[in-house]
Amino acid sequence: MNGPGGADVALHAATLRYGRHLIWEDLDLEVAPGERLAVLGPNGAGKTTLLKVLLGLIPLSAGTVTIDGRPPAHGSEQAGYLAQQRMFDPDLPIRGRDLVQLGVDGHRLGLPRAHCPQAEAAIEAVGAGSYASAPVGRLSGGQQQRLRIAQALAGGPRLLLCDEPLLSLDPASQQSVTALFDDYCRAHGTTLVLVTHEITPIAGIIDRVLYVARGRWAAGSPDTVMDTETLSALYGSHIDVIRVHDRIVVVGEGGGPHHPPGGSHQGHGHDRGQGRGDLDGGGHPGHPAQGGHR
């Protein structure tokens, strides 16, 4: 794998609407080359949508977005994308190494190559060599995720965009996958933008947090954003941010009868994940009305 360095990302007064629905507005954000940004927020807040804007799949309603000074081009090779995980069908006739290879040349015309050195290097980099020849659907969730990460890395991206990369993994796999991101981005200087429901597993490798909720946003270091005052201002209601050992717990986002702008249906299906975080607020004393499980 070569070390292509990191891309810089800049959003200025970026606003996104679907019809009358406001997803987020006036987003100003600059991500320096090699920086790691976590994007947090409730379902439907437009986290996945932000990744799709950076991929050039969705245009902004207003404002500008640039990657290395240029508007994101659809299908650009400088961005690696790790879509939200869905398990592959056990009978899908494709091996791990074919999947990774598609990340290198799947968008080009022609027949698949029998051997692809870039794919092999990416498989080695994520430590998936021992099972890369297996049908990908027969592998465990953690193994599949490693191969998908290899696929995203195989093109040598300068910017790595990950959507809930830990969602379906057990805690042990979460740890090892997080370490993988950390090592790879450090070695190659890659810029990382990572959408997640839970900050705790990735808190150690993240430089900055962007929190989007109800059309508004806050950005800064994890300590300044994941803070009672900041999140309360963002949601417009009282939010408790509690630190238990090395875990960060956000309590009190639920309970209201309203579906504010930025409500659950605004993501238009882009946020498909059932955040496990959803369940955590439930049952907390003092917040009796815990609806909102979807």
Place this chain on the structure above:
Amino acid sequence: MGFGFLLAQPFAQHALLAAALVAVAAGLISPFVVTRGMAFAVHGTAELAFTGAAAGLLVANNAIVGALVGSLVVAALIATLGASPRERDSAIGSILAFGMGIGILLLGFYHGFATAATNILFGNIFGVSGSQLLVLLALGLIVVIVMAIWYRPLLFASIDPDTAEARGVPTRRLGLLFLLVLALTVTGAAQVVGTLLVLSLAITPGAAAQRLSASPLVVAGLSILFAIIAADGGLLMSFEITTVKASVFITSISFALYLLARAAGPALRGRRRYGGPELAADDAPETFVPGPAAVQPRPAAPGQRGAHGHGQPPR
């Protein structure tokens, strides 16, 4: 008429060549049909090729051109009405039922040879004229060329559509292109095995091949091989036993290959365990002991929001 005598006849050699070309096309698209879950689309297109063929017979006394037009129209309809995979099957079912009704009506108006109708349904490659054989050759070549050009992006879009789209693969346009290629293949295969039995060349070889390997190239090769064995093998057997239609042998060979592949498959690709349970082969730390979910504090209740607020975003 002996086997050797038949084999020496130009019409038999043309039939074998046409069947082989149709088999290459069908074998090539077959794994994609299976991966994309489009078996019912094949069936629907084939049934409607029957309607087209009946119309072709009635209007121009040319079943193959009618079948071609019919299957292309259906491919376009499926693409328009069944955009989402879930919608697709019910859309196909609706189109299919109506189209078959029209086909029966058209056949009722046709007063030519009664065998023409059976030939559409069950195939009769020996009844195909020289010029129609050329049409078959052209169809086969178009399918092979289109597939050779778009194979890789089509594979990407079939396996992993979200990532493919992010990488710039035009997944929707490729879906339409595949439907058109499917229509051409179905038309060709219908001449060999008939519209009712197209599935034996367009689905079975791919399904069998996928039992034996997980490598896309190997699967494509095996699928084409199985289709050729079934199509030409069936024709050759019908030379020997002339009282039975070739379609019977073709479908039987195809199914036998499928059964063999299912029996042999587990030994070749299914039974091996890869890495064992959850990252056992990985460097996953063993020390992490997750507590019960209720005790584990996790951040955020992201699905839940409080009441409306009017604060400014903190900057």
